[in-house]
Amino acid sequence: MRATRAVQKILAGYEGETPGVKGKLRQMLMTGKLGGTGKMVILPVDQGFEHGPARSFAPNPAAYDPHYHYQLAIDAGLNAFAAPLGMLEAGADTFSGQIPTILKANSANSLMSSSAGKNQAVTASVDDALRLGCAAIGFTIYPGSDMALDMFEEISAMREEAAAKGVATVIWSYPRGEALTKDGETAIDIAAYAAQIAALLGAHVIKIKLSTDHLELKEAKKVYEDEKIDISTQAARVAHCMQAAFNGRRLVVFSGGAKKGENSVYDDARAIRDGGGNGSIIGRNTFQRPREEALKMLGRIIDIYKGRD
Amino acid sequence: MRATRAVQKILAGYEGETPGVKGKLRQMLMTGKLGGTGKMVILPVDQGFEHGPARSFAPNPAAYDPHYHYQLAIDAGLNAFAAPLGMLEAGADTFSGQIPTILKANSANSLMSSSAGKNQAVTASVDDALRLGCAAIGFTIYPGSDMALDMFEEISAMREEAAAKGVATVIWSYPRGEALTKDGETAIDIAAYAAQIAALLGAHVIKIKLSTDHLELKEAKKVYEDEKIDISTQAARVAHCMQAAFNGRRLVVFSGGAKKGENSVYDDARAIRDGGGNGSIIGRNTFQRPREEALKMLGRIIDIYKGRD
Amino acid sequence: MRATRAVQKILAGYEGETPGVKGKLRQMLMTGKLGGTGKMVILPVDQGFEHGPARSFAPNPAAYDPHYHYQLAIDAGLNAFAAPLGMLEAGADTFSGQIPTILKANSANSLMSSSAGKNQAVTASVDDALRLGCAAIGFTIYPGSDMALDMFEEISAMREEAAAKGVATVIWSYPRGEALTKDGETAIDIAAYAAQIAALLGAHVIKIKLSTDHLELKEAKKVYEDEKIDISTQAARVAHCMQAAFNGRRLVVFSGGAKKGENSVYDDARAIRDGGGNGSIIGRNTFQRPREEALKMLGRIIDIYKGRD
């Protein structure tokens, strides 16, 4: 399928990238109900690793089955489905070719003491992604952690290999760790910084969290105030994060965090749209709801990105 | 283009180096308005990584866009443009061949707690530099940090590979860390020491900061006083740092740090010139100003190096 | 230096290529008196290997010295100088950065019996090209030889490595061998076929010989006649070869063979120009003449490509 102008314009920002990588980005951007709009909704299911299975799937037990998520993402007309190795493998044959997949290549868990530091384990390889026919690898970094430099080095090397082999890279840039307060993890200055770091590391798609108007770093606070940077609304904060992603030359999708009320999810999507973000990556808010409810919600989110809501 | 005598003399100091590396040094020295003079002005843009995007670019929001910096360096007639992987890639095709590029291959950030130590992450490879057609890799070391030995080992290995493949090495030698006071970071004894370490590690171009007349180390202080080493003016301190760079056999460029008044920037350039330094590496003082103002300032700096101001 | 529109258009044909390779093509296209026109004149000096030193250089004994050729190419304002390893090394330092070089990475010789088959030895590596700072590797294939498949495999592997490391590939596609008559070596159907094979192997620049209106292959002859393909003039045949080079999406330079009369050389250049070819690769016709005469001839060829003659 020929890329639309909107998609062509986005891809033109990836200068000097291999045709393989650009083809994978194009595949994600041209898939699903938002195909061709330049917007994306991605279903990520790595919470079983991060929070444990019951916390993740008990509210909707059908979700214990990996096939459930593949089918949900396909039926909802999403752009891609992201998960760790084992979950992707569990449906790799049944759903092959039906939706682009993102192999989450490192993973955290809730069974680590604070002394272990904020870090993740590399749990899959670029070759795994090739073998499974994935469109991209996904990798989490923790700016703010004392382990951050190690994580940056891991994804730098992995991205180099992936790009050479025609696989795109999605970086989950999630601030946390010794350098940050709890509020700081979602502060707007930190969110924009997280987007910038991912872009500089060479991410093709950047995943960050929606932010608050809190300003964490003293030196940054001064600049935001002096330069009168508008961070008063979520849409304004999204727009600022897009600036931090090479003035919009990189795809950025936003996550909303823990399950919350429907309207809140729709408000998030409208803010992302209005701020010029590229879409949502939305997990618990969908798969922890009953399937029909989730499909309805995802349908409405897609309508929002299409400007119909 | 045939190298001028000034450039030939500089290159003769790089004994036993591969023709590939010498060709890259020649390329940087023969480019731009200072081409052929043996002087260089380089634009480095890694502050988005180091200080975050808003602190770096909000004063001049056009600078959020990587293309802005490429174009600024080209239009100002500079010798080279240095940036991390993601930023170089974002303009790799549009600006290919218009200005030599330096791939900043490791990066720090402001989101690290003091317990993490002073260190940087290796975020690009020599093969990245080759793929992107870069003239050099850039690498920061922190003499004074407890992590310094690790950083020295990283750049030693990377330099060996780069030189074999015809890529030059620029070392940012920035003292900081557990062994130094805040004043010590810019003390003249420390600055000269930083230049010496970079030269001994095999740097082809050395980047250090301009220094103060503070003397940090007790043993050094005694020598400076006994030997009556002139450190009374910035030009004298630049001249002393050139001694420390193998008596001028290595190219040394100086950075001026945070944004400051115009006259101060020009005074810096005159001191570098009068002390026999090879030029300026000047980031925030240019890209945080409006483009026209920055171009005017860079034009005047170039005039200073040409001896016209 | 910013690429001209003509050069930008050519480079746009190299879709998906690394910035490093495109930078090297740009470097060759933007160098010399034809810089920016999209036309090229290249000096190749591998005849000492192929025909022996006396046959190559005795008519102009100054040409025994490798420096002679570097200087001739520079003084004539050519786009590049191509030679085997030993010859490039002999001037690698003196002429570094003055003209793009092409490392001829395989070589034939006239001391092989017919039983040896038509083949060449690989006599340099991609790492040699990097070490010497070359813009490209050059490689000869012999379509028509029983050894052709081996040669195709060699250059396929070498091209892959070169492109990943930012080095361009020039293929000398010279039909000869068991499958061809003597007339067939320069037949137009064979010349076009040779251009096509080089393009399909991934050559960035293709070097073929000017052809005659002979048609070698029976099946091809029928098509040329049925389709009334115009092969009546040299310009028409050049135009046909450009079609075979992906309808002009690949750079093609033409060689004229053994030394001949001046007017004949100029006629060749006009035909190449009028047929839309990208230029000449011209060795013996220049370096076998006295230097002043050669410079005058090259000057006039350049004028022809500029449309002034």
Place this chain on the structure above:
Amino acid sequence: MRATRAVQKILAGYEGETPGVKGKLRQMLMTGKLGGTGKMVILPVDQGFEHGPARSFAPNPAAYDPHYHYQLAIDAGLNAFAAPLGMLEAGADTFSGQIPTILKANSANSLMSSSAGKNQAVTASVDDALRLGCAAIGFTIYPGSDMALDMFEEISAMREEAAAKGVATVIWSYPRGEALTKDGETAIDIAAYAAQIAALLGAHVIKIKLSTDHLELKEAKKVYEDEKIDISTQAARVAHCMQAAFNGRRLVVFSGGAKKGENSVYDDARAIRDGGGNGSIIGRNTFQRPREEALKMLGRIIDIYKGRD
């Protein structure tokens, strides 16, 4: 040049070593004014790394230039010149073949806090030594440091590679660190221990410091007293250290430390000679003096080793 009997006898101690390594030892032993005597004087210039440039070179500013040291070692008729990578490279071509060189392959500096531990960074490779045509690599170990085991492992691996490739290994065995008092660093029991460790690690040449009659380790002190080991004079202590170096089967050179009075330097040399040591490695005491004075001093040291003083 045929090795003298004195040198042959020394080399016979290196049983089972490769001819390449023995050739390099012979080269050092047969070079300079002491060539053939079995004695050596080596100029080491790594103090710029270890103490900083001003502390090292300001007393004699000509010494900022790497060429100065090469020339001093050559003109004084020394056996070898030892320095880190950058300094050797800066004269690699000019002085090639005029004096054997030792590539100092790890380096310490004075900008490390006590929390960093006593350690050095590996700053050059065996391949660097081969490329630069060095006779040996030099490597410092710190017996007594908590990092000592790491350093032993590094040099063990490097020595293995160097020996296989015909490069000799010189170990600077310098006790310091958590296990030692300040006095202990130069205690005779520790000095002998340091020589023994270097010999057991496979050093071809051992560099230790001259020692005092202090005894650091309680268990050792008892033995020295019970066995009435003579440590009353410097010559006796040198003789004891030679015992510790496989009863003289390994070359041991002694360093004298910081700049001091001339007579003290001569006394040291006489003690080394009388104790059967193989010579001096003498840096600051020469290059911190004016050249003529240094040459005179080195001449007299050489006379001492020749038994004329």
Place this chain on the structure above:
Amino acid sequence: MRATRAVQKILAGYEGETPGVKGKLRQMLMTGKLGGTGKMVILPVDQGFEHGPARSFAPNPAAYDPHYHYQLAIDAGLNAFAAPLGMLEAGADTFSGQIPTILKANSANSLMSSSAGKNQAVTASVDDALRLGCAAIGFTIYPGSDMALDMFEEISAMREEAAAKGVATVIWSYPRGEALTKDGETAIDIAAYAAQIAALLGAHVIKIKLSTDHLELKEAKKVYEDEKIDISTQAARVAHCMQAAFNGRRLVVFSGGAKKGENSVYDDARAIRDGGGNGSIIGRNTFQRPREEALKMLGRIIDIYKGRD
């Protein structure tokens, strides 16, 4: 020892070569009675492999012993001794450091039928040369053989490795094989061609045979006659071969072949000297004579190169 001007001028021709390789060339050029003159006499002893032991050594049975040859080369004051692995190893310890050695890394023998083709076996590695402390590897190619392309590829790869590790390369360029008549093997056009091929392959020292005034190749014959190339005397033919070796930028030594009369040997040396050749590589004519006679002959050859005879 400082290189003489004559030697410095020769070394300057090896542009872009590593200091290690240049140091090895300097070592050979500065050794022996011809040290510093730019002339060389080398003793090669690979005839035991090539012709068998009795044919090689029976005329002077002392020569069965490898030590004999080492000692002969040393006592005669030659520049280097070349032999296959086993012979070098047999004296590697005894003679280490007394004379530069060249490890002959491939070898032919007389026990091959004509159907085997003209080829040699690779019988040693660059690492062997390093282990044995050799100054160079030696490698034979057979231009004219149907196996020549394979041999060129072998030495190309080996030379690349050797140069990176600081070992020089000597190519024995000996025309023979299917493409040549017996007379052609020593024809002047073929000798010059052999020198050219070795130079283009990157040889640092070229070894060819003295030639006759026979012209083998029809196309070449025409050029020699048309251009009136002087091949009437041996000196003229030597001079022509030096042209073919990059106009004298590469060292060329000449061999005289089978044992012959003394005067004939002296005449050869005078012709080499008068033609500007760099010296002789002379095996059977020395070691097949009694030692005293050989020493006398070598002494006189050295006198000839010194211009005293």
